[in-house]
Amino acid sequence: MKRRKFIKNTVAITAVSTLGGGILLSQKRQMKQITKNAALETVWGEWEKNGGNPTDENGLFLNMDTVGYEKASFGNVLKWQTSKNPFKERKNNQTQGTQVIKDDSFLNGTDDVIVMLGHATIFIRLAGKRILIDPLLGNVPVPYMEFLSSSKRFSEFPIDPQKLTNLDYILISHSHYDHCDKNSLKLLQKQNPNAKVLTGLKMQSLLQNWMPNHEIQEAGWFQKYKTDNNLEIVFVPSCHWSNRGMNDANETLWGGFILKSATKTIYFGGDSGYGNGTHFKKIGELFPNIDVAIIGAGAFAPTWFMKYNHQEPNDTVRAFKDCKAKHLIPFHFGTFDLSDEPLNEPAIVLEKLKAENKIGADELKIVKFGEVVLV
Template structure:
């Protein structure tokens, strides 16, 4: 593994030095040093696991170079229809975990990243291979930004600075992230614990559990809280998962929010499973999560933008369709947006 791979992967995923360490079972997700997953079988992965993974990548039977694949579909979105939408529920996929959710006339961005790399360094780290589906200058006024956790591909400071300068939005995020954001110029930041609520106009934002972890460097593992969001409007409800492994939290969310219309769920960054399974659902688990949530529509994300893992780059959507077929779920419930595409519900 060369030094560029070391920097990009160790810092991007916040993997700490050390071997496997099973999390301590506590009644709360708070811990003396920060936070933890409620799943008693959750296992952290250490630096040695990253080395093994990088070695294994040399022997993959296929290429992870985006140039080896046909062009992925990108829809040019000039933002005009979005700017004129004052009432309809819509979801626009910008790329990776970045979506624009319009609900009750309020514009919400999820985990925004417009940068060329998701990395602490501008010249090294996973590079974007599909452009953002809409330019920042063409966005409607952004009222709220929700940040699921502080990994570089979900909390991108250069993008947040641009959005702050143009829109001055409210930023909702997990406990422990406010200091970083204020230091980078964000003006209106609200930290939230799991199941905490925040209201804006007709909307209620609820920060909900996920199975994941946090960290922007080697020594800050799990010091800030990760999570997902339920956005409840007058008539419709949207769930944004961020990053997550599969666990019982999906059923718990559904028990508290029984009428979810749209679930925005990750289907990429899934292989190898021995490394990714604790923190990233694969397509089959995403469909299982969708079933647990009892949502009406599944909008997939977290693929086709950055190469973060080992599955073939064009595999997530076909695998999701197959999983839905196996589960007896109508394919009409799947809304695999092209990057830049908007769907009005």
Template sequence: MAARKRAANRYYSGPPSDHFDGTLFFNPDGKPPGRFLDLLKWQLNGERSKWPPASPSPFPRAKPVPRIDGRALQVTMVGHSTLLIQTAGLNILTDPVWSERASPFSFAGPKRFNPPGIAFESLPPIDLVLVSHNHYDHLDLATLKRLKAMHDPLVVTPLGNDTIIGSAVPGMRLSTHDWGGKVGVGHGVVIHLEPAHHWSARGGRDRRMALWASFVLETHAGNIYFAGDTGFHDGINYRLMAQKHGGFRFAILPIGAYEPRWFMEPQHQNPQEAVQGMKLCNAAYAAGCHWGTFQLTDEPIDEPPEKLNLALDDNGIPRERFRALRPGEVWTIPEIERR
């Protein structure tokens, strides 16, 4: 028994499960986030790399077409974990962040090193938004308010995040699910919510009160996997995805915010682990995200793509199959043989 009674969960109330103890969510057979003293040890280690004042993308801002139909699949990098997926007549955004900072404050916190790869006004009609968890670099309420006003998309998100979004963005259409849940969104597309090895918090008193997740998009163009934000977790979740869904035409996998490993390893995989994840989940093509836009950890800004290429070479995987996308970069994903 804890010496002090835990605060009630402010976001979600439901029965215990293999990843919810009745108050807090957790990673089954996994590792919890670091303690406050560990955070201080990291912040005071003096090993934080100096990033340049800005890191503009070599690609111009993209102007996506309104719709892409059939089995064609096109993705456009906006920045960090925000990508536009266009297929089957649907326009889908992952973890949309157009704000200048990934922070609860407009004047402090991680600031963008490059502008979004699509100007907000140039977005095509947005049908669907996937929000993987509630950290500020993934759940940006200011952006969701803008999306509600201009596009009124459906937001699919794991348990508890609906409370956060719904209270800040009245009338936003929300579809909230546990791991293993699924929802049909039209055009023959089904969204599955699946495990990720991570955690959640908006402040110091709500740790693990909302769930985190990855997403599988089951489409006529093939399966798409958005891993959200995740540690490698011995590849357990990647193996589960291959077993459950049979493989993927395309995967979006995080490759950044991984140093120092003693602190970040449970929650952020590194590029070498991302390549292993690509292999384990049986993805034909993959895009690296979660790097180069916000400085969250210690590694240099250009290290993730360099280490990604080395890991691909070491595993005999052609570099064109797993690309560290930059803002504004557009990629038409090749078709693969139907399964």
């Protein structure tokens, strides 16, 4: 049965190490430590009062939501890989993902824009600043697993990566390989020597190996980075986890970003399950009038296994409503074959939800890669 996909292997690796060390995503662990970057401002007073991000007794980060996470047991991984996939026939016939517009003229403009470049890689221009989120410019470099079909792109990268120059900020949401890519970051550091790198707590030691001459700022949740005066960027929670190998789960912090100018606010949700919705509601409360929410909708099947890490489209709409944004751009689908559903299933389900008036036609924006969205 051809069911070995990138996320399955990532989770399987972590599950094996969990059997040895119990390291994966357990909200039931006792909170022992609180962490933050003392050099940065915390924008939520209660979070500041409590000291910042909670960790467990081993110093591993925990999710904000109180939903009880199950450990990813080896048995559950096997159950997933050997269970029947209801999407199998459709997946066997898929040949390409999201449509691509190959036009790099947006790089030369001045308008506030969002341009989805594939998976979670997003170009944003806001307040005159050029920002790139989670750059992955090629295939997913899964260590020792390059043979997997899940590592290859089903949608071309829309522009020549060599043209990604004059970036002001590079944002890294978490350490997973499909969001934090060594080769992409090494290329970008050569092309953008003055770009500042913004990420979560404990990520600096990893990123400095690839970007030794760059300023790297680590933040806890609800902490504001030191940026240009006309632009605020805040690290915010997601319901997820982190790892690079077998023995480092949750040693680094994961999350999303709020980007705020004098007139516009953009929310990038990062990889996230819905959990109990606590973090989405709090983000909407702290940052009212979000113009565009970029929220994950892919790599969700089977939901019984994926729901703690990625949300399915119904939950994407719930999250959008929770944060009270004006417009939704879904992401995290159409590029890589990471889970049981077909590449463009999230878009199909979201269009159905729109037809059922679960989300307004003026609220939902499903974009092509390379398509320019004015903010």
